[in-house]
Amino acid sequence: MAEVNLRDVRKAYGTVQVLRGIDVDVADGEFVALVGPSGCGKSTLLRMIAGLEDIAQGEIRIDDRLVNNVPPKQRDVAMVFQNYALYPHMTVARNMGFSLKLAGRPQKEIDERVAAAAAILDLSALLDRYPRQLSGGQRQRVAMGRAIVRDPQVFLFDEPLSNLDAKLRVQMRAEIKALHQRLRTTTVYVTHDQVEAMTMADKIVVMRDGHVEQIGAPLDLYDHPQNMFVAGFIGSPAMNFIKGWIEDGQFHGPGNIIAPAKDAGVDSMLDGVVLGIRPEHLLLDPAGVEATVTVVEQTGSETYLLLDIDGQRINYLGRERVAIGPGDKVRIMPDPARLHFFDEKTGQRLGAPASSGLPSASLPSPGLPSPEKPGTGRGSSPHGRKAGQEPGARARAGLGSAAARVLSLVGIRADGYRPELHYMRGSGPASTRTRGGGEPR
Numbered sequence: 001m002a003e004v005n006l007r008d009v010r011k012a013y014g015t016v017q018v019l020r021g022i023d024v025d026v027a028d029g030e031f032v033a034l035v036g037p038s039g040c041g042k043s044t045l046l047r048m049i050a051g052l053e054d055i056a057q058g059e060i061r062i063d064d065r066l067v068n069n070v071p072p073k074q075r076d077v078a079m080v081f082q083n084y085a086l087y088p089h090m091t092v093a094r095n096m097g098f099s100l101k102l103a104g105r106p107q108k109e110i111d112e113r114v115a116a117a118a119a120i121l122d123l124s125a126l127l128d129r130y131p132r133q134l135s136g137g138q139r140q141r142v143a144m145g146r147a148i149v150r151d152p153q154v155f156l157f158d159e160p161l162s163n164l165d166a167k168l169r170v171q172m173r174a175e176i177k178a179l180h181q182r183l184r185t186t187t188v189y190v191t192h193d194q195v196e197a198m199t200m201a202d203k204i205v206v207m208r209d210g211h212v213e214q215i216g217a218p219l220d221l222y223d224h225p226q227n228m229f230v231a232g233f234i235g236s237p238a239m240n241f242i243k244g245w246i247e248d249g250q251f252h253g254p255g256n257i258i259a260p261a262k263d264a265g266v267d268s269m270l271d272g273v274v275l276g277i278r279p280e281h282l283l284l285d286p287a288g289v290e291a292t293v294t295v296v297e298q299t300g301s302e303t304y305l306l307l308d309i310d311g312q313r314i315n316y317l318g319r320e321r322v323a324i325g326p327g328d329k330v331r332i333m334p335d336p337a338r339l340h341f342f343d344e345k346t347g348q349r350l351g352a353p354a355s356s357g358l359p360s361a362s363l364p365s366p367g368l369p370s371p372e373k374p375g376t377g378r379g380s381s382p383h384g385r386k387a388g389q390e391p392g393a394r395a396r397a398g399l400g401s402a403a404a405r406v407l408s409l410v411g412i413r414a415d416g417y418r419p420e421l422h423y424m425r426g427s428g429p430a431s432t433r434t435r436g437g438g439e440p441r
């Protein structure tokens with residue numbers, strides 16, 4: 001096992017700059033995922049660590065040894081490729097033991113190490129088969145077995161699961177993770193699939209156009225994306241971005257969307273602000289803003305809705321199962337504890353990092369307007385209600401007065417704050433709510 005340290009690593013193919021100065025540290029035993037859109041340079045960086053690409057500029061160290069000019073075989077790394085790269089004329093056992101044979105190890109040792117790796121990967125019964133006699137998942141395991149028998153200091157994975165079907169991918173994802181937990185070998189794993197990175201890695205490096213956008217633990221990136229690119233890349237379905245402005249400490253967007261903007265760190269008037277809200281952090285609530293349902297997808301465990309608010313497309317993701325169809329109306333509002341604000345021009349985060357959703361993080365700053373003064377002009381509440389004013393109701397909802405005030409700022413009634421689904425069929429005054437308690441609207 002070893003650390004891997006990259007310093008100002010650069011690479012160009014001809015005049016095309018592919019890597020523009022990469023600094024990444026992989027700790028001993030850590031599992032780091034390199035993610036980013038196609039062509040951002042992930043594979044090139046991995047191949048440079050493996051020694052398969054020259055380094056134009058910068059330093060790569062493995063176990064504190066500068067390896068810029070060390071040939072691949074002497075770097076003590078093992079790479080697992082997307083296409084597995086198995087030798088078709090060799091059995092599973094010979095494929096797995098081939099590198100040890102090349103290294104001149106005695107046959108007895110090779111047999112023992114192959115048997116041990118096969119046992120870990122559940123390949124013991126397949127050792128005499130040829131690659132063509134294996135399923136995709138089994139071939140993938142052989143490719144991993146070939147890396148394991150070498151007992152390298154570092155594993156390098158280049159999109160190893162992308163040739164597998166969705167179900168097998170999920171299964172192999174868990175197997176690779178379990179393998180890492182067992183062996184604790186330092187691992188660098190390239191994928192364009194952010195779910196894979198989120199579920200497997202200790203640390204994620206988000207890349208774009210040959211540079212690093214952000215490095216952090218999976219949930220750090222999810223909770224505190226530094227810019228719109230990372231915010232949009234991490235999380236599925238992707239974060240909603242709603243353009244608007246901030247006035248008197250509140251964000252205002254299309255369809256009279258209003259949200260407390262204390263996390264933006266801006267109280268005064270500011271145009272060109274983007275509110276970021278994840279689909280799973282939208283609440284369906286009768287006190288919310290009306291949206292038209294465009295698409296409904298139900299997986300059984302989740303409901304996905306594509307919504308339209310004044311031409312703005314919004315993704316919603318919830319756990320409720322609903323009878324609802326295109327053209328129906330719902331009312332939504334952002335969870336006030338899970339808001340992100342960005343500068344529309346630079347894409348950079350505004351103000352303090354977003355909260356992780358912990359209750360204490362949703363408490364308002366003393367400077368926020370009271371619910372009785374919901375802003376003026378274009379900042380007026382679309383609901384025109386005085387929310388959360390009844391102390392008994394707040395107590396019943398288990399909310400302190402401060403928390404109730406934040407909820408009220410986005411129009412959530414403290415006594416009616418329930419994430420269950422309320423929706424309306426059709427629109428206009430005749431509309432009635434067809435599920436959930438409370439008055440028809």
Ligand SMILES: Nc1ncnc2c1ncn2[C@@H]1O[C@H](COP(=O)(O)OP(=O)(O)OP(=O)(O)O)[C@@H](O)[C@H]1O
Pocket residue numbers: 013018036037038039040041042043044045192
């Ligand atoms: N041998 C090469 N010659 C010229 N350009 C190359 C070469 N290899 C890669 N590139 C270019 O370098 C850029 C980065 O490629 P790389 O394969 O590292 O991207 P990636 O992030 O791994 O993409 P993907 O997810 O599609 O595999 C791309 O624009 C690619 O076209």
